Amino acid sequence: MRVLVTGGAGFLGKALAQRLLQRGDEIIIFDTSLSGLDNLHSAFGHRLEVVAGSITDMAALALAFKAHRPDAVVHCAAVVGMLASPMTAMRVNVEGSVNVLDAMRLFETRRCIHISSEETYGNFQAATIDEEHPQRPVTAYGVSKLAVEHLSRTYNVLHGLEVIHLRTSWVYGAGLLRHRVPKNLIDAALSGQPLHIPHGGDSAIDHTHIDDFVSGVALALDHADHPYDAYHIASGTSLTLHEMVDAIKGIVPGADISVGPGPYRYLGELEICRKGALDISRANRVFGYVPRLSFAAGAREYVDRSISGRCVPESRHAATA
Template identity: 45%
Template sequence: MKKILVTGACGWLGAAIVRALLARGDAVVATDLAISPAMDALARDQSRLTTAAADLGEWPQVARLFEQHRPDAVVHAAAIVGVVQCADIPIKVHRVNVEGSINLFESMRIAGVKRVVHISTEETYGDFNAERIDEEHPQKPVSIYGATKLAVEHLGRVYSRDHGLECVNVRTCWVYGPHLPRLRVPRTFIEAALRGEPHHLPEGGELAVDQVYIDDTVAGVLLALDKDTHRFDSYNIATGQAPSIADVANAVNRAIPGARITVGRSGEGYRHGGTVPSARKGALDIRRATAELGYRPQYDIQKGIEATIAITRIEMAKHREGK
């Protein structure tokens, strides 16, 4: 049994990683800016889970985490996430995503903790130069979010070279699934369809982008965490396929009888939040992750949409009943 420190543990993806680690028998230290009621409740039921509120932007608080809990490794999921959110608050994003990561790496160096799996993003690539790209694609981000995540990747490389840290980057791409915290595709499509309401996205139907179900993302993170030695410091963890936004709408229409989800294909392209233009996307080549980690995604877009619908339907019914 290992003890794993998970940063951003109360976020959507971080919490899923915490649950997966506990399910397989690891001890977990869950840290976030504030500990959510759900994580507190889980800690009461799980003796192997410890919670610790900490601000990664505050060096003494981060150092104290390692002094008090002595983890064996780290999964670094803490960040301000999303193109639109980061565009609005660039200075804060730099403090959280970049300075917080420096504090984390420095604390690891002092404590002698070697391995960290950093949750990175396809946004570090910027505009894709092919329909499917691998990890050697140039990294030229066109968003604040992507720029900060690339900075963290490079900082990890410095700490790996100079101090012997093992900083492994898992590059995800449009992760989705039940309880997705942001109002974006496919959540907006699914919830409208389950309410019996038509929904039309005016533009962006032609954007093709790899979309990975949350369970596959978590599986890839754990495989990267567990591998004895790494020949590479980055892995694409996605599906290797790139359905268009219109394809996602059609997947929802197939899964929910009577659904009326439509998407326009105007020349304006897809805009995050309806405001920020998307980089050119495509599929992530996952052959490195398959060969090196044994990663094999279990959900194509139709299966993932159907799994999301099943859980969302139950949650929406509970909400209507006031439970």
């Protein structure tokens, strides 16, 4: 299969591109930034094409589709984060996604896997929610991801495109450069620096290991007949930040890390909405998705990779929780 991965130089897109290359697919990465792709080039250069361009540039997208004629798209490119400015979120995430859908229509690429987000729900109304939970996003980022879901349905009705939305939770693991739990906690633990996050201990959040996320995307990409257009790809469980700190201390004894009570504040500023676990039974039933790594196992894997040098902690940033 020839798959065009928008945002393929980012955390999720690159891990996904690597998995698809490993199994023999041809990959076209379309991204504004092409840094950090050297290892993919040297391992899979003959089956990897990289195109520098923005999804907001319809001409650049059309040229990439015309040159490479992908069989499918995995759409990861986005401005990510709860503090994204409304204008940027709309221009890049919404307008850019419409360009991707138009390029698919023009060049007859039928299937797209869109990486959507639990942020489309806003405040969770229960400890565990399924895909039918009301979608009332409270951030511009969440609104932009929900708009893409709705707009894709228009392209399905009018043009027969099949866009599958995989709503995921907070993905963690090697390769994530943004400052976020558990990365900042694990990096502090490994570098021996004290880190106290003054808030957030009571926030329960679903954390998905990058390997499980990639497996879920690959399964959804391969599945022939989707009875739904939205699925959760997550861990299916949630843990509070208090529990997260305890788990990391169990892996790195003596770690001087702690978290205060109350809800988590994103980058210390924006109080996150009420979260919880994402029910993954639909993805399990339809295409056999089963996450393999509990948080403790995933955190241990991250620690082991860091210690073996394959993922170097950015200790100088550890205190910026």
